[in-house]
Amino acid sequence: MAVPSSSTPVLSLRGATKRFGGLVAVNNLDFDVMEHQVMGLIGPNGSGKSTTLNLISGALRPSAGSILLRGAPITHLRAHAIARRGVARTFQLVRVLPSMTVLENIRAGAVFGHRRRWGHEADAFATQMAEKVGLAGKLAMRVSQLTYIDTKRVELARALASEPRVLLLDEWLAGLNPTELGEGIALVRRLRDEGRTILLVEHVMDAIRSLCDACVVMAAGAKIAEGTPDEVLSDPEVIRAYLGEEDA
Amino acid sequence: MDILITGLLLGGTYALIAMGLNLQYGMARIMNLANGEMLVAGGFAAFWLYNAGQVSPLLTVFLVAPLAFALNWLIYRVMLLPLVRRAKSRGQLEVDSILATFGLSFVAVGLMLMAFGGDYFSYSYLARPVSFLGDTYALNRMVAFLAAVVICGALYLWLERSRAGMSIRAIAVAPESARLVGIDVPRLAAIAFALGGAVTAAGGALISSFLTLDASTGVVFTLKALIIVIMGGVGDVRGTIVAALLLGVMETFVAALIDPGLTLAAAYLLFILILLFRPQGLFGQRTT
Amino acid sequence: MTGQELRALILSTLALAAAAALPALGSSYWLTMGVTIAMYTVLATSWALFSGPTHYISLATAAFFGVGTYTTAIGIELLPYWTLLPIAAALGAVMAALVGFATLRLSGVYFVIFTLGLAEFVRQIITWVQNLTGQKGLYVLTDLTEKHIYWQLLGLAALVYLAGWLIARSRLGFALRIIGDDEEVARHVGIDTALAKIVLFMVPGAVAAVAGAMLAPRYIYIEPSLAFTPMLSFQVVIMALLGGTGRLWGAVVGVIPFTLLWEAISASFPNQTTLLLGVAFLVIVYLLPRGFVGLLEDARRRLGGGGW
Incomplete structure (x- = not known):
């Protein structure tokens, strides 16, 4: 890592939950993103990753729980106010x-x-x-x-x-051809080397391994693993979650 | 007490009209601002048939409804479907359909003015007092109310039970998924729109038996129907009925106790309160 | 100031000077037409300032206009005429802010319905108050003539154009272009979209109220059905859309032909004006979705040989 992580979380989720009618899209989610950290949010389709980003950016309001930016709650702010806070x-x-x-x-x-x-x-x-x-x-x-x-x-x-203060990338690399993908990964890596704090939702495994300092894995709306990319991608429960998706 | 019942009687007919608009806006997704003119046209037909051949407005309903159905089906296919097809976004369709149906509304008023002139129309049908729970009411209001209840009930059952009714409710909730399960969305939207027009015209025939209409009163009914639909929740049949009864009672109270000239202002005040505090409708879930 | 802006400034000054010379013709018919055209130019241009970028269709013009008319009618007994214009502007702006607060957070349909009912709501309230006090109408007696009203309206038009130009160069103007393109993006780059729309809606609110206040001396006798005529709102919408809302000068391109057509139709077929209104709406939706401005720009693009 080019820039060492400090210990203040820039972004924290505490029990963040989003229900649509009877469906629980995000269930009691907790995690922290540290300053200068690149955090990956991964999981099978429909596991609630994009919904989580929408909760953070204010596109959706959480049904329960709280979201903090540098310790200050942004849970019930509207999207423009969240954008202004960084x-x-x-x-x-x-x-x-x-x-x-x-x-x-x-x-x-x-x-x-x-x-x-x-x-x-x-x-x-x-x-x-x-x-x-x-x-x-x-x-x-x-x-x-x-x-x-x-x-x-x-x-x-x-x-x-x-x-x-924190940049949210929602599948920014999706849909690129192999050459473009190389350029895209290099670009995000440069941002990381500048010391930016980034939370990214991603499907491209190469990108996750080469960019992320840490990952949170979601399945069916809940966090099932957290750690470095190598740790979580070898976790049996994570493998089961991904394979289970392919069975269906 | 008699104010309450008079209000409920009026609200019953309002429910019918608002139900028509709700079919068009909630199901076919077209905000039809020419809805009130369809009502006035239904009322004119009843007036004309009653004066020409003493035909009861109750019978006129059976004639007016299919005619209005056909006319509204045509309007949807010829005028509104092209707008649905060209719209790039929900917002654009909204603006286009508002302008187009305003256009239709003015054209309809213009044509009715040409055909019937600007006079008020009323006729005397069943204008006898009847007593009910110790008070007296006009028989025509009672009859219109009962007819409205029958039509509303039939419509409700049809939407809840029949296959076509369920498909129409499906396109209201999720037009994209409805297409995936093999529902012909443009066809059903046209039917919902046409049915909405038929229900409104039937309401017009009934309402003409106790209210005075003229060629340009349509917009007042459009406004009231819109307020009811929004108050009751778009696409919500039960909400529409409750909201209509509420509006009928409130108008009657205001007319009786304050000033008959303030009925629309009262409806409007109710609308402001709804917008400020429950924009999702009386029974709607708050969504983001 | 760029060369293009300087040219626009010179052209509009010349146009304004030419318009101001109209009373010198000595024709009372054309002076009356001039007042009508100036009034609709003011109303339609300020309407388009709001509705162009936001795509919200406001039918509240008659309500603001009527409030302005009543400001003069009630205030003329108590205050000098000139102080009434800023009072009308403030009342119109506050009313627009309240309407905006109640509806602009919601979808466009709610806004249309709300503004459609607004004029009727205010009219019923004023009628009711007048009934309570036993009054029918109010007299506005001033020594202002048609000529003075015309010049006042021209001055107001100049102010509206100036405001439009300033807004287009401001943060608010940039925010509105973003909102017009994609409201979701607008919110996520930090624009308080509801506030931007409310602030912008105060412009046509204030302008229509001032226009109403200026025209009150022309009517002499003010009663609710005259001050709050719903037709006014619809005419303004049609003229603005017919001209095209994409450019500041678009509205006036719609106002002049439609006013002349309207006068001609109401002179020869007084009962067919409603039909004309309806047909005009349909023409706009089906044939001229971007108005005359759109036609002109398409023509220029074809002549200019592509490019944007």
């Missing part, structure tokens, strides 16, 4: 702003996010973030002209432009 995210299905240019998309994060900028300062910072994710030279393009991976880069740059 939680930025990308979406499982890419969401870029179709009527705007690449630069304007990224500027949205810089203007309204955790650290708020305006005017030339916002443009300069957005440009810097665009360069960081590999969009230099494409700033004036409409997002409709971009390739798929470039739209993903726009989303990532928009999230980074708010200077978040």
